Amino acid sequence: MTPDASLLSALLPLIAQLSNHLSEPERYRRLLAALRTVLPADAAALLRFEENGTWLRPLSIDGLSPDTLGRRFRVSEHPRFAALLAAGQAMRFPTDTELPDPYDGLVTHHTDAPLPVHDCMGCVLMVNEQPWGLLTLDALQPGSFAGDAPLAALQAFSNLAAATVATAARMRELEQTAAQERQRAEHFRRHTPVTHTRLLGHSAAMRNLQRDIATVAASDLAVLITGETGVGKELVAQAVHAQSLRADQAFVSINCAALPENLVESELFGHVRGAFTGAVQERAGKFEQAHQGTLFLDEVGELPLATQAKLLRVLQSGHIQRLGLDRERTVNVRIIAATNQDLEKAVRSGHMRADFFHRLGVFPIQVPRLRDRDGDLLVLAGHFLERARSELGLDQVRLETASQAALLDYHWPGNVRELEHCIRRSVLHAMRRPRTHQQTLGITAEDLKLPHTPPTALIQSAGLPVSDAASAFPDAITSDSTSLNAHVDQFKRTLIMQTLQAHNHNIASSARALHVDRSNLLRLSRRLGILTS
Template identity: 60%
Template sequence: MTSSKILNAVIPLVADLAQELSERERLRRLLAALRTLLPADAVALLRLEGEWLRPVAMDGLVPDALGRRFKVAEHPRLAQLLAAGQAMRFAPDSPLPDPYDGLIAHSLHQGPLHVHDCMGCVLQTGGLAWGLLTLDALQPGRFEGSQALELLQAFSNLAAATVATAERVQQISLAARNANAPAARGPAPGAHGMRQILGSSPAIRQLQKHISLVAASDLAVLITGETGTGKELVAQAVHAQSARADRPLISINCAALPDNLVESELFGHVRGAFTGALAERRGKFEQAHQGTLFLDEVGELSLPVQAKLLRVLQSGQLQRLGSDREHLVDVRVIAATNRDLADEVRAGRMRADFYHRLCVYPLVVPPLRERDSDTLVLAGSFLEENRSRLQLGGLRLDSAAQAALLRYPWPGNVRELEHCISRAVLKALSRTLPQGKDRARPRMLSIGEEDLWDAAAAAPMPPGLAAAAPLASAAAPTAEPASTLVAGQGLRDSIQAYERQLVSASLARHNGSWAAAARELQLDRANLQRLAKRLGIERH
């Protein structure tokens, strides 16, 4: 390789160090320059976060690869690269599985790929391992010779400077935005295996900007969005980026609390306050002292409970049930709901003063259908989780499956996608292992469109029917066909009638057991009970 070619690739990167560039653009230029120096079909930059490696930039890999997080202990090649501390290359016939098998974009239409050339190098900043720079090629022997290793080792120093600059620019930007706020002291979002908000669509980048902004304050936050969009992840991100990050994050599902226990759960009680109160107990507010309290499904709280919460939201003062003693708590409140609380106020189901004390800073989580190609990034994350859980060598989506995921409107949002991927992995595995578990599992498993859903469910359905459709075959044999239910009715009434039939049939099959019916219908028990209440089905 000529020195002029090296200089042509490196000089612009050195100049970039002094430029104000976004982190994404800075890292994109870094990887593009590396591919001009070394004949790689794919390059990736992965950041070390505890025992995980998280991709922060990729070039030449399929989109879903960016959503994967690799546990170092489960990927021997990545572990060896970290342990080596310098550039190293694996033999083309190495038996060690490669985390990118089947994920190189050029190979998507060529079927599974097992043998290729790969090399990598540790990036160090401040004397510590920051992460890895990896290169993969489709043909064996692409990186032969010592020159490739020497060039990668030299390039890694510039790469380390680039990522350090990107982080420093980001820190300065955040400090300028939050100049008067204390710095967060907790772990970074996504550390220690915790799920994080994935995606780079404009909608999700806007949400992340608002999260960073409000996290630095102590304002109450109201998170709204459709079911399954990931409102709890947003609450966790706000807490993790706040000055309270090293204090407790206490969560409570308001919909799952019986009315007679809400006050005790939130405020605590003293011994003898009610039958069964055998000892004094702190409530959720006291448990969250100096931390954050997350009120999920806050729209389900009754009007009397809302009135009792007003005082603690305003002044931090509360009384345990059965006690006259005042307790003072310092709690940041984050609430979430899939309801339109302004409509609830107008309908008289929510107090206006309670709503305004919650909705100091609203955050709206966008539905998955508004997040462009984030669908594939999220799918990659769920694929890696399933690969780890089932101890598979590798998982990939073929091109038809990728296109199908992008076409579907996802009425159930991210939660529906997660369940779809988990189901597809099991179906693909059973198709590959027809004789049961005794057969050797494949080194790499490809998921096709046929694994994502049954042929009857391939066409998107109205959101109200999408979640219930897979259960139609489980309904009682005497149930009427859906077509007779919707005759002469509007769409909304038809959907409700169909949902009422499925819920009633499931409860009948399980002798009125809400827990068993919820498992069959793939719903949270509290959500099922709320749905039944809305449909006019009596709770026994």
């Protein structure tokens, strides 16, 4: 088949699908898959400019490590991206170019070693006569894109890519049919500060969370955010505020657990000079600071009962009174509260007022644990890895295959916060190893230094009696003729088999009980000989 015929055969299905109702990720996936049928690439990526061209964010990848989707590339730190933007059309980099490639070590076709990219080309996507993003192609074989034909094919393909991007945007607009939804989306676009951390992840749990945020954001209902430590409850609160009609007003946060009991009311409602010892000047409280905006009460379960009663009055009437002042003030504040406690239990035990709890929890949002976000872990790891790379001035950082497996195997009791600290720590450990200036910094499983989960904690997390599970491992406990790895494998094998039996051999239920991804449980079960297919 001639190059022109090959290009045409790849373009025709994409043209036919332009009017189909496809999700944006699926449109972009098909686009890259078609591109790789036309050109001999080991990897392809579609990236979008953000913040007036300062950053490039990958929207879809084909042939690159999954953590690439969590990265964000600063154009000024990556000369090849800057060169593509300056060229304004398809261009190929010489195989002997000294410009570092941002994808070195990220191509997934070769996992034995972090091989550098040897051939690279790309082009700018123009939408409405403005640079929208980049298409990039990389090959490990030098000379893969030699000649004029690949450049011409890529340039022609970029026009269809721009049409696909424009079509995806148009489909998204058509879905926003309700006037209220359109108003909120436009307000969000104009007023959300670009410095806010994004809620990364594409798992079903995160999609449900995003839907909850979008549902409640347009209202002024009080929101109660619950979840384990480290899941990102304050980020959820910021997202609710950013998508609300109060987004251009203040977002004021207060940690209720960090306040001495005798200063809680002063912090919340303010005080006048001389109201108490140490009150040397008049001071506005958090409610006044958040007027017309949002007040975020973190660790709300730590508030004293007396303060809860006064807060309840404010929530009902909007009236506050500074300490030492007889006159009341009226405030208009949206309340978002967060806790990692069981507040219903606190109500039953008398540590929280029932009326205060029900006033706070008008719209509850449960933030999923990291171990319940199937498929999100490596995306988040890539995001934290890229941030650490930029902050430390490194050329390139890569998660080795073994380190990716170790991340997926770990329980993550500290959730996203623990993952972020782990990634930052691992980069520092990896930097201690000697390497050449141009060598990719690889993060090994040893660099992660993940703690081992105690067997008792694993058994209890699976919902099994400790005594029954422990009795199943006499050989693993007493034998000294087998390696440690064999003991661990035997422990895992028996624990998984017992959990599968307890859940009628349902993989999804067993994975939830063991707090692991379903795909990871399948992989481990096959390796241990529990499942054969």
